[in-house]
Each structure stands twice: as C-alpha cells, then as structure tokens.
Amino acid sequence: MKALNEEQIKRLLEEQLEHDGKPVLPGIDDDADIYRLLFTALADEPAMSVNTGLAEAVVKQVKINQQEAESLRYKAIIAAVVVAGILSAYFAISYINPTVLKSAVDFIDVYKWVFVFIILCFGLIQIADKNLVKRNLAGGSLSH
Amino acid sequence: MQTEKEIVSRIINGDMAAFKILVKQYEKLVTFMVNRLVQNNEDTQDVCQEVFIKVYKHLSGFKFQSKLSTWIAQIAYGTAVNHLKKVSGKISLTDDIADFENYHKTTENPESILAKKNTSAFIHQQIEKLPVHYRTVLTLYHLNEFSYLEIEEITGMPEGTVKNYLFRARKLLKEKLELYIKYQ
Numbered sequence: 001m002k003a004l005n006e007e008q009i010k011r012l013l014e015e016q017l018e019h020d021g022k023p024v025l026p027g028i029d030d031d032a033d034i035y036r037l038l039f040t041a042l043a044d045e046p047a048m049s050v051n052t053g054l055a056e057a058v059v060k061q062v063k064i065n066q067q068e069a070e071s072l073r074y075k076a077i078i079a080a081v082v083v084a085g086i087l088s089a090y091f092a093i094s095y096i097n098p099t100v101l102k103s104a105v106d107f108i109d110v111y112k113w114v115f116v117f118i119i120l121c122f123g124l125i126q127i128a129d130k131n132l133v134k135r136n137l138a139g140g141s142l143s144h
Numbered sequence: 145m146q147t148e149k150e151i152v153s154r155i156i157n158g159d160m161a162a163f164k165i166l167v168k169q170y171e172k173l174v175t176f177m178v179n180r181l182v183q184n185n186e187d188t189q190d191v192c193q194e195v196f197i198k199v200y201k202h203l204s205g206f207k208f209q210s211k212l213s214t215w216i217a218q219i220a221y222g223t224a225v226n227h228l229k230k231v232s233g234k235i236s237l238t239d240d241i242a243d244f245e246n247y248h249k250t251t252e253n254p255e256s257i258l259a260k261k262n263t264s265a266f267i268h269q270q271i272e273k274l275p276v277h278y279r280t281v282l283t284l285y286h287l288n289e290f291s292y293l294e295i296e297e298i299t300g301m302p303e304g305t306v307k308n309y310l311f312r313a314r315k316l317l318k319e320k321l322e323l324y325i326k327y328q
Contacts (some may be wrong), residue, residue, distance in 0.1 A: 019311040034318050034325070041321075042265040042286035042314075051175065051189050056166040058196040065197070098197050 012039050148212050156204050167196050173213060173288050174220045179284040181224040181276060191227050195220045210297060217288065217298045221280065224299050228276065263321065270285045278313035 013035055020031070040138070051057075108115065153273060154162035156325075160248055174195050178186045198219050206215055283305075284290045292300065295306045 016311060020315060031318070034321055035314070037263055038267065038318050038321055039286070039312060041264040041284065043215075043319075044268075045172075045287070046179075046268045048174065049193065053173075054171050054192060054196070055164045058167050058193055058200075059281055060163050060198060061193060061201050062163070063160070067204075072167045081199070093184070130183065 009036055009039050147323075149208065152203060152206065152208075152212070155200070157303070164202060170196075170213065170216050173217060176223045176287050177217060177220050177280075177283055180271070181286075182227060182280045183222075183272060187227065191224055194227075195223045198223065211294070213288075214290065214294050214297055215292065217284065217294075219297050225276075263324070266324050267280070267317060267321065270317055274313055277301070278309050278316075281309045282313050285310055317323075 013032055017032065017037055151162050151166055155166060171192070174192050175188065178191045178195065179185075182188050182191055195216070199216055204218075208213070272280060276280070277299075281295060281301075284295045284298060285292075292303050292306050295301070296303045299306070301309075
C-alpha cells in the first residue's frame with residue numbers, strides 16, 4: 001500500500017519495543033533498525049498477481065445466478081398453478097352439475113383448435129424468450 | 145466521483161456497471177487478504193469470486209454503520225476461514241501457533257536464507273510460514289491499513305489479542321530478518 005512516513009515508523013517502533021520490554025530509544029538500538037526495515041517491508045505489496053478479470057467474472061456469475069433464481073421461481077409458480085388447478089378441479093367435480101359439466105366439455109370440443117393455438121403460441125413465446133432474449137443478455141454481459 | 149453510498153444504491157437498483165466499479169475498487173484488499181489466508185492461487189481466485197458474490201447478495205442489508213471496506217473485509221475473512229476449514233479440517237489456533245513457535249526455534253540453513261533475493265521478498269516468504277491468525281492481523285494492519293478496532297470488527301478477535309498477535313508476529317519476523325541480515 002502507501003509508503004510509511006517517519007512519524008508512522010516511529011509510532012510502530014515505540015509500540016513494538018514497549019511490547020518487547022526494551023527501552024524505547026530508537027536509533028541507538030540494533031533492534032530498532034531491524035524493526036524499521038521490517039515495517040517498511042511489511043507495508044510493501046507482495047509480488048502476486050491480482051486477477052485482472054475478477055470484476056468481469058463476478059458480474060457474469062451474478063447474472064447467471066440471477067437467471068437461475070428467476071428460472072427456479074418461474075418453475076415454482078407453474079408447479080403451484082398446476083397443483084392448484086388439479087386440486088380445484090378435484091373439488092369442483094364433486095360439486096358441479098353433470099349437465100353443466102357436459103356443456104363445458106362441448107364448449108371445449110367446439111373451440112379446441114383455438115385452445116391448441118393459444119397453447120402453441122405460449123410455448124413458442126417461451127422458446128423464443130429462452131433462445132433469443134436470454135442468450136443476447138448473456139452475450140451482452142461478456143462484451144460490457 | 146461518486147460516493148460509496150451512491151454506488152451502493154445503484155447496485156441495489158440492479159446496476160451491474162456500478163457493481164463492477166465496486167469490485168475493482170476492493171479487489172486488491174480482498175485478494176491480498178484471501179491470498180495470505182488461503183495460500184493457493186487457484187483457490188484464491190475462487191474464494192475472491194465467492195466473496196464478491198456474497199457482497200452483492202447482502203449489500204441491501206449494509207446500513208453504513210461501519211466502513212464499506214471493513215464490511216467487505218469481514219466477508220472476505222469469514223469466507224477464507226470457512227474455505228480453510230473445508231480443505232484442512234478445523235483450524236486449531238493453539239496447535240497452529242505452538243507448532244510455529246517450535247518450528248521457529250530450529251535454525252534455518254544459512255544457504256537457503258541467502259538464496260532469498262531481497263528483504264521484502266524474504267519477509268513475504270516468512271509471512272507465508274506464519275500461523276493463519278498471525279498472517280491475518282499482519283495483512284490487515286500493515287497491508288490493508290485497518291486499525292486495531294477495525295481488525296477486531298473484521299475477525300471477531302478482541303483488540304488485546306489482535307495487538308498481541310501483531311507484536312508476536314513482528315518479533316518472530318524480526319528474528320528471522322536478523323538472521324537473514326547476519327548471513328547476507
């Protein structure tokens with residue numbers, strides 16, 4: 001880090017010599033000179049490489065973690081909706097009038113292609129989102 | 145120049161560029177500290193990454209009751225110590241220090257001492273051999289320039305213990321340096 005000034009070295013020396021039980025007379029003591037050398041060396045940055053790509057790697061990992069958490073949340077919501085749907089269907093069947101149920105089934109039968117089209121659209125949007133939008137997001141994180 | 149509060153608030157609002165600035169600002173602090181504790185280059189990189197991911201995750205809980213550097217150093221210390229526990233079992237402070245004090249009493253071969261090129265490199269090499277808690281306080285105090293109170297906050301060691309480790313570590317290093325100079 002930054003180089004020590006004379007005042008800082010003097011303060012460190014006094015503290016250390018006092019702790020060692022030696023007289024605090026820096027300058028005339030050999031120990032004081034060695035300690036001076038030591039304090040200067042301790043403040044020197046070690047010869048090691050700081051990973052230059054650390055910030056980029058961390059940001060990339062954070063984005064991946066966020067996407068995974070989002071995907072997990074999305075799956076949990078779908079699972080909850082499916083379970084709620086099955087449970088409500090189970091309880092609804094026992095209360096529902098068979099005539100009403102038959103008309104509902106007939107309605108679905110008449111408009112089945114509309115339902116198939118809606119489901120297909122939903123599926124295609126999800127695939128496009130995963131393959132285009134999210135991939136672009138991940139690519140963007142590398143280039144920034 | 146933006147203040148730390150502004151950068152933190154931008155990060156909390158999802159600004160990744162601001163987070164990158166924060167990582168760059170503190171990467172030296174974290175790397176020096178983790179490297180001194182972990183002492184393995186590959187592991188150091190993984191642990192540093194883990195530290196900053198934790199920083200990002202918990203940043204919304206940081207209320208500026210301490211310095212941001214102290215808080216980040218606290219996370220770095222905890223993560224590095226946990227990593228050490230994982231790779232080398234539970235850290236036994238007493239055994240660690242006792243082993244070193246005994247090791248220190250054995251005289252080192254003068255040729256091997258002479259082989260070390262300069263004082264600074266020699267000292268850094270000797271620090272690597274110190275027990276983990278000595279290395280920690282030396283790095284935090286001398287390299288990262290934290291005060292005794294801040295080191296207490298980061299490591300959870302009482303101030304008296306911090307001072308004691310620091311003085312003892314310096315004394316051990318001074319004796320090694322004395323020997324080094326004598327044979328030079």
